[in-house]
Structure formats: structure tokens, C-alpha cells
Amino acid sequence: MTTQLKLIPGHKKELQATPVLQVSKLSKVFKTGDGPMTVLQDVNFQVAEGEFLCVLGPSGCGKTTLLNVLAGFEKPSAGNALLEETPITESGPDRCVVFQEDTLFPWLTVKENIAFGVKGLSKKEKREKTNHFLDLVGLTPFGDYLPREISGGMKKRVSLARVLILQPRILLMDEPFGALDAQTREEMQDLLLSLWNQFHHTIIFITHDIDEAVALADRILVMQKDPGMIAKEIRVRLPRPRERTEAPFQDYCKTLYQSLKKPQP
Numbered sequence: 181m182t183t184q185l186k187l188i189p190g191h192k193k194e195l196q197a198t199p200v201l202q203v204s205k206l207s208k209v210f211k212t213g214d215g216p217m218t219v220l221q222d223v224n225f226q227v228a229e230g231e232f233l234c235v236l237g238p239s240g241c242g243k244t245t246l247l248n249v250l251a252g253f254e255k256p257s258a259g260n261a262l263l264e265e266t267p268i269t270e271s272g273p274d275r276c277v278v279f280q281e282d283t284l285f286p287w288l289t290v291k292e293n294i295a296f297g298v299k300g301l302s303k304k305e306k307r308e309k310t311n312h313f314l315d316l317v318g319l320t321p322f323g324d325y326l327p328r329e330i331s332g333g334m335k336k337r338v339s340l341a342r343v344l345i346l347q348p349r350i351l352l353m354d355e356p357f358g359a360l361d362a363q364t365r366e367e368m369q370d371l372l373l374s375l376w377n378q379f380h381h382t383i384i385f386i387t388h389d390i391d392e393a394v395a396l397a398d399r400i401l402v403m404q405k406d407p408g409m410i411a412k413e414i415r416v417r418l419p420r421p422r423e424r425t426e427a428p429f430q431d432y433c434k435t436l437y438q439s440l441k442k443p444q445p
């Protein structure tokens with residue numbers, strides 16, 4: 181395994197870029213009424229510790245299927261995904277998933293939702309930790325509210341706090357901000373980047389939004405469909421914070437737009 185050093189913009193220190201995740205020759209075939217359907221074919225990539233990787237692709241190209249394999253919800257038909265050299269065969273606390281849809285427990289308060297998965301702490305420690313994460317996502321005044329009493333953006337903040345408090349090795353995010361309005365979406369992207377700067381998680385973030393990928397990623401994997409495969413990899417060499425209206429940002433967007441438009445090889 182190769183080990184390199186890289187500087188992640190926005191991070192204060194150099195991080196060791198040892199791959200935490202290695203995906204090799206991964207394929208996924210579903211049985212359907214019309215016969216086998218190859219959704220992913222020969223997918224290969226690595227993710228470095230602390231890296232922010234976006235997977236960008238059109239609807240139906242297999243992004244969620246890929247994330248489900250990494251989460252351990254689906255098994256590959258061929259090839260494998262290794263988490264620190266161990267094949268992923270089931271879900272585990274080292275990987276947390278944030279979905280697009282709301283998955284909060286409606287009968288629990290914001291604080292209770294955040295604290296839900298925390299184990300092995302005294303009541304006092306758990307309360308302090310919960311309050312800390314509540315504060316990190318800017319929801320301190322809303323700790324005792326129920327999910328139905330807060331906005332969609334606030335629910336997303338709770339969803340983020342709920343997984344961050346578990347300190348996962350890898351954060352898997354499946355179009356988490358897809359249902360939000362443009363302004364709230366940008367606010368959530370900024371919040372996620374600021375939390376990533378503090379915690380240095382490894383993040384795999386699925387999106388079909390070009391701007392979102394350029395705003396967030398260290399590196400973008402562009403997928404094509406039928407079958408789903410990685411068509412292109414682009415490293416985003418823009419300093420953070422990234423200014424969306426400036427030419428270099430727009431240049432990346434144009435390149436990605438062209439990549440997505442290209443016909444299937």
C-alpha cells in the first residue's frame with residue numbers, strides 16, 4: 181500500500197493519506213424480473229484518511245448502490261470494498277450514513293435523537309456530550325423540541341449531530357441536502373465543511389449537483405450509467421472557503437458538466 185503526505189486545504193496540519201478504504205473491481209448485479217441487471221461494473225477507487233470524496237453522477241447510475249455496499253447494507257456481486265484492509269460484509273459503528281430523507285425518531289426530542297446511539301457513558305457524560313454536539317450544529321435553544329417542531333434544515337443539523345457524536349471512521353452521505361432549498365443547502369454545506377475541519381473525518385458524499393461537488397470535495401468521482409462505472413476522477417485544487425461565483429470554481433463546474441454529458445463509452 182502506498183503512503184503519501186498531502187495537505188488538505190483548510191486543515192491546519194498535514195494528514196497521512198493512507199487509504200482507509202479501497203474498492204477493487206467491484207460489481208453489483210441485481211436479479212430482476214427481466215433477468216440480471218448490472219448496476220455497478222468494475223468500480224475501483226481508494227479513499228485517503230481524512231479525505232472529502234464526492235461521487236457525482238446522473239440518476240440511476242448506481243451511486244446509492246455503491247454507498248449501500250460501503251455501508252454494508254448490500255454485498256458486492258464481484259470484487260470487494262476493504263475498510264483498512266478488512267472486507268466490508270456488514271454495517272458497523274465505524275461507518276455512519278446520512279440519508280436524504282428524514283430519519284429522526286419523531287417521538288424523541290432533538291437532544292434525545294442526538295444522544296440515541298451513544299453508549300458506555302455515565303448520564304452526566306452523555307448529557308455533556310449531547311449538549312456539545314447540539315451546540316456544534318447551532319441548535320442549543322432547540323434541544324427540547326420535537327422533530328415536527330423544527331424546519332427541514334434544522335432536522336438535517338440534528339441528523340449530522342446524531343452521527344458525528346458517534347465519531348465514525350467514515351461518514352457516508354447520500355444526497356443529504358438534496359431536499360433543501362438553495363440557501364439552506366449552502367448553509368448546510370458550510371456547516372459540514374466547518375465540522376470536517378474540526379474532526380477530520382473521511383467523508384464519501386453522493387450528489388448529482390455539480391456545484392455542491394465542487395464546493396465540497398477534495399476529489400470527485402464522476403459516474404456514468406448502464407452500467408454504473410467511474411468515468412472520470414477530478415481533484416479539486418481550490419483553496420477553501422471556495423467562492424462559487426469566481427472563474428476557477430466555474431471552470432471546474434464546466435469540466436464536470438462536459439464529463440456528465442459525454443456519451444457512455
Ligand SMILES: Nc1ncnc2c1ncn2[C@@H]1O[C@H](COP(=O)(O)OP(=O)(O)OP(=O)(O)O)[C@@H](O)[C@H]1O
Binds near residue numbers: 211219237238243
Ligand atoms: N434491490 C434492487 N433490485 C433491483 N434493482 C435495483 C435495486 N436497487 C437499485 N436497483 C436499480 O439500480 C439502479 C441504480 O440505482 P441507484 O439507486 O443505486 O442509483 P442512483 O445513482 O443512486 O440514483 P438516484 O440519483 O436517482 O438516487 C436503478 O436502475 C435501480 O432501479
